[in-house]
Amino acid sequence: MPGDAEVLSRRRPHVLVVPFPAQGHLLPLLDFAHRLSFRHRIHLTVAVTPSNLALVSSFLASTPLAAALPLPLPDSSSPEHASDLPLGTHHVLLAVHLSGLRASLLSWARSNPDPPTVVVSDFFLGWVQLLADDLRVPRVAFYSSGAFTASVLDHLWKGALPLDPNSPVVLDPLPGSPSFPYEHVPSVVRSYVAGDPDWELVREGFLLNSRAWGAVVNSFDALERDFLEHMNHCLDHGRVWAVGPVADSGCRAEERSPEAEKILSWLGTCPPRSVVYVCFGSMYKPPPAQAAALGAALEASGARFVWAVGADVAVLPEGIEKRAGERSLVVRGWAPQVEILRHAAVGAFVTHCGWNSTLEGVAAGVVLVAWPMKADQFIDARLMVELHGAAALAAEGAAAVPDQGNLARLFADAVDESNWADMRANAGALAAAAAAAVEEGGSSWVALERMAKELK
Structure with missing residues (x-):
């Protein structure tokens, strides 16, 4: 009998996409998923929470090989719209809450005649790594942030927490050894409460990202080259793909109002x-x-x-x-x-x-x-x-x-x-680099080609 890896290698790629249901995370992940599917004929299933069905509709209309998997939230007390909470707290509650979907996703995948061969999830949902482990398939972490932010978060979550609010935070291992006042550290880290069960689950989720098979970043080489190289070094698997900017994917086409x-x-x-x-x-x-x-x-x-x-x-x-x-x-x-x-x-x-x-x-x-x-x-x-x-x-x-x-x-x-002549020139040069990155032969175009080849 053939082994699991051999059976998977004979099957067409089928990507289960698990977004973080906040617009700033969801939309770039859909843009990336559209580009991957449309260019490489890869089948997708997108897990969707109730409030985001409308946002996903234009994506589905423009992505023929994509389907939605509506998933009710684990209970009726969802914090999905708790935008009045501090941002770090809101994201913590939601990320922890969504981990309750793991059993439903596992049941769906195991009963599906065409189960996923790869799982792609937002980097705020590190618990999806455990789902991928259950399914014995690779997971790709999608970073809706830049590589600089991803590197900062990775370093901070792996270090000693909580931080000292009276001292600057020096990040020596990062390119340029940047230093930030405590107030400028990402609020999701500053809000961390040691020993709190929810916060410990959130920290574990971010740490699980280092176990992902690959990482996709919505950035491009000319914008964050040093930090992308740093991510590649820290993750130590050589599968960090900068594919951005992804916003021109074509999956959000709407009539002009x-x-x-x-x-x-x-x-x-x-x-x-x-x-x-x-x-x-x-x-x-x-x-x-x-x-x-x-x-x-x-x-x-x-x-x-x-x-x-x-x-x-x-x-x-x-x-x-x-x-x-x-x-x-x-x-x-x-x-x-x-x-x-x-x-x-x-x-x-x-x-x-x-x-x-x-x-x-x-x-x-x-x-x-x-x-x-x-x-x-x-x-x-x-x-x-x-x-x-x-x-x-x-x-x-x-x-x-x-x-x-x-x-x-x-x-x-x-x-x-x-x-501001120099500033305008720098902005123009970055715009030209961004456009070149996603054109055929550009750094982001090549990165997506390499990723798709490995998925297949």
Whole structure:
């Protein structure tokens, strides 16, 4: 009788995809999965929690060899929408909660006439490694963060915890031996409580990532070469594939909404590189003092601006639209961020430096005005400001309220062609490198080809 490995080698690849059900993690994993399936004819099954069925629908429509596996959450007290909790705590509760799906996934796989040959899961779901062990198949960890953040987290989880809040955190083994104030350490690590059962499960999950057969990173060689090499060295299996940026996979094609048409039409009336685009993502709401300082600085700068405030319009300073007049546009609700950033009228992006937003800004070639708030954003900001010189730092921290005058001058400089020449050149060079990486023969294109070959 043939052995398990021989039987698996005769079967077509079938990838079980287990996302972390937060938009910033889920969407890039779907983008990657679409690219893998569409280009290499690989069959996928995506485990989906109830609230994310709508997000997965466009992926399924554009990925013929993909199917959804709806999985009810383990109980009715799901923390899936507990966005009012601190980010680290929210992710901890959700990651632990989702580990209850292991038995359901195992039962599905063992009863399936076409069981998975590979499991791909978000790096926040390290417990999926135990599922892969049960199924005797390889697991690939998908890093929705950059390699710099992945390296920081790996080093910290393997070290002595909890950290000393009164001392800087020096990461000697990492390239450049970076040092961070305690407040800039990713909040998921700072929130760790030694001995707490949930937190110990979370730490174990992150440590299990080192046992994964391979690692996929949503980044590209020219952006994080040193940290990708560091990951390869630490994981010691030579299977770290940087395949990003993945956002142009084609799995999110949607009809342009009337609101998007209005935004792009307004941008079309503006001179090249004359607009400051402001967006802090979907998870952060500036407190009143921050919003007031930001609004006052935008008004005083004299620059044209688009401010995406999201669903919570209460953050908007009263009367700002009337005072700023035709040089302002406020976007309530969803904003077509990629299209906005790539419009010729946009010259700068005021961002919290979440990894997805950072990559979108990089791919668009706009200068970033960095205002990291929490999580891994301080790491991403350092990558762009200090290591690549393609960003300027506006402020740091969710409690920071910068001087309005200084902030106004920063915004004015950001869209003044006589300023920031080196920064603009660096941003343009990164955009060209990002585009080249995903084209045929580029570093990310080659990485995906190599990964698919090994899967087959």
